Amino acid sequence: xxxxxxxxxxxxxxxxxxxxxxxxxxxxxxxxxxxxxxxxxxxxxxxxxxxxxxxxxxxxxxxxxxxxxxxxxxxxxxxxxxxxxxxxxxxxxxxxxxxxxxxxxxxxxxxxxxxxxxxxxxxxxxxxxxxxxxxxxxxxxxxxxxxxxxxxxxxxxxxxxxxxxxxxxxxxxxxxxxxxxxxxxxxxxxxxxxxxxxxxxxxxxxxxxxxxxxxxxxxxxxxxxxxxxxxxxxxxxxxxxxxxxxxxxxxxxxxxxxxxxxxxxxxxxxxxx
Amino acid sequence: xxxxxxxxxxxxxxxxxxxxxxxxxxxxxxxxxxxxxxxxxxxxxxxxxxxxxxxxxxxxxxxxxxxxxxxxxxxxxxxxxxxxxxxxxxxxxxxxxxxxxxxxxxxxxxxxxxxxxxxxxxxxxxxxxxxxxxxxxxxxxxxxxxxxxxxxxxxxxxxxxxxxxxxxxxxxxxxxxxxxxxxxxxxxxxxxxxxxxxxxxxxxxxxxxxxxxxxxxxxxxxxxxxxxxxxxxxxxxxx
Numbered sequence: 001x002x003x004x005x006x007x008x009x010x011x012x013x014x015x016x017x018x019x020x021x022x023x024x025x026x027x028x029x030x031x032x033x034x035x036x037x038x039x040x041x042x043x044x045x046x047x048x049x050x051x052x053x054x055x056x057x058x059x060x061x062x063x064x065x066x067x068x069x070x071x072x073x074x075x076x077x078x079x080x081x082x083x084x085x086x087x088x089x090x091x092x093x094x095x096x097x098x099x100x101x102x103x104x105x106x107x108x109x110x111x112x113x114x115x116x117x118x119x120x121x122x123x124x125x126x127x128x129x130x131x132x133x134x135x136x137x138x139x140x141x142x143x144x145x146x147x148x149x150x151x152x153x154x155x156x157x158x159x160x161x162x163x164x165x166x167x168x169x170x171x172x173x174x175x176x177x178x179x180x181x182x183x184x185x186x187x188x189x190x191x192x193x194x195x196x197x198x199x200x201x202x203x204x205x206x207x208x209x210x211x212x213x214x215x216x217x218x219x220x221x222x223x224x225x226x227x228x229x230x231x232x233x234x235x236x237x238x239x240x241x242x243x244x245x246x247x248x249x250x251x252x253x254x255x256x257x258x259x260x261x262x263x264x265x266x267x268x269x270x271x272x273x
Numbered sequence: 274x275x276x277x278x279x280x281x282x283x284x285x286x287x288x289x290x291x292x293x294x295x296x297x298x299x300x301x302x303x304x305x306x307x308x309x310x311x312x313x314x315x316x317x318x319x320x321x322x323x324x325x326x327x328x329x330x331x332x333x334x335x336x337x338x339x340x341x342x343x344x345x346x347x348x349x350x351x352x353x354x355x356x357x358x359x360x361x362x363x364x365x366x367x368x369x370x371x372x373x374x375x376x377x378x379x380x381x382x383x384x385x386x387x388x389x390x391x392x393x394x395x396x397x398x399x400x401x402x403x404x405x406x407x408x409x410x411x412x413x414x415x416x417x418x419x420x421x422x423x424x425x426x427x428x429x430x431x432x433x434x435x436x437x438x439x440x441x442x443x444x445x446x447x448x449x450x451x452x453x454x455x456x457x458x459x460x461x462x463x464x465x466x467x468x469x470x471x472x473x474x475x476x477x478x479x480x481x482x483x484x485x486x487x488x489x490x491x492x493x494x495x496x497x498x499x500x501x502x503x504x505x506x507x508x509x510x511x512x
Binding site for chain 2: 065066067085086087089090091093095097098099101110111113114115158162168
């Protein structure tokens with residue numbers, strides 16, 4: 001069963017009529033995080049998803065990761081419906097989600113152990129990825145001995161070590177200070193340029209979304225949905241200096257307008273309560 | 274320093290007649306009593322009886338308590354079923370169960386082992402449950418996102434993450450278990466440290482009595498201290 005040429009035109013990740021709902025704690029009924037969303041992500045592209053808190057952007061990522069079951073619709077990866085986590089996807093978490101009892105090296109080894117990698121020394125492989133994110137010399141440190149930026153480097157190394165096709169990043173730099181965030185973004189791009197894995201990057205920073213993405217998806221809340229998707233026509237490799245270009249400023253203005261417009265609508269609905 | 278002052282006062286006060294030595298004895302007399310007890314040869318037997326009761330009961334408490342706690346922490350349904358009875362036992366002074374345990378198991382070692390077990394097992398279970406429930410959900414999400422199977426989630430996340438709480442439970446259970454063995458022997462028994470304490474108490478042999486008390490506190494202190502050292506090690510590597 002070969003699918004030659006056609007598979008390249010196929011979306012790498014396809015979100016089809018996706019609804020994600022959670023049970024409300026301690027009361028009846030559900031909370032709809034995402035309502036009937038559609039999105040196609042082409043192989044090798046870096047897509048950023050920006051929106052206010054509670055717009056369901058993290059839920060979207062969780063659904064793609066296979067960590068939450070959709071209430072409706074589905075997610076397709078390589079044309080196959082997602083039923084749970086898979087080896088072709090790996091995730092980077094906002095709070096790093098490192099195991100505090102494991103060293104840097106052992107945290108990076110974690111996914112390799114879970115996926116029972118063989119045919120290669122796991123420690124040697126983990127060491128290569130520790131090196132890739134610039135943490136050589138810190139292999140035997142525990143997470144509590146590292147700064148936030150270093151912790152997230154470990155998180156990124158752990159995700160990359162299992163060689164996924166798709167990288168899911170859930171506000172990975174959200175817990176970092178502004179300067180570290182810029183630096184980490186630049187480094188992430190440098191790593192990404194080399195492998196060109198498909199990336200879904202959730203953020204609430206507009207600048208981060210434009211600077212990293214080939215495409216920016218703007219989401220709004222209540223219910224979570226896409227209000228705009230925008231191609232970013234800035235050359236790669238991207239640099240922080242591009243933030244001063246006219247084109248960049250225009251992108252930012254447009255995204256701001258989208259988000260502000262949504263907020264105005266939201267405010268207009270409040271008096272009904 | 275404070276210890277030395279207390280010892281000095283304790284030694285001198287009865288000598289100058291400030292307090293009746295029959296009530297407090299004196300450090301020098303306690304040491305003398307200790308030497309005599311060791312010489313007479315009965316000590317080793319008492320220690321081995323008490324220690325055997327303690328070891329059997331507490332080992333049983335760990336063997337039962339840790340898996341039970343981890344299981345209850347993991348499965349909500351089990352927790353709902355078993356939480357009320359466990360809380361009821363937790364709230365009950367376990368020594369209050371002693372008479373009924375003696376009725377069931379007799380005045381031999383079995384009833385002591387049972388008291389030690391009941392005293393030790395509850396803190397172990399309760400803390401193991403808390404340990405599992407306090408595992409960061411993002412650690413579990415990270416493991417699942419990397420295709421962890423259910424068993425891996427348990428063995429590689431839940432177990433190591435709750436280990437410090439489990440060891441804390443063991444430390445808290447330890448003092449209750451020591452209390453259990455001593456009081457149970459005082460209550461009704463033919464041998465053991467508690468039995469000696471009770472006997473010399475009723476004979477007003479304060480010096481002998483205090484030597485045995487000292488023995489128990491040294492043991493309890495050492496055991497608690499070693500578990501705490503283990504705990505500190507787990508926390509520093511786990512923070």
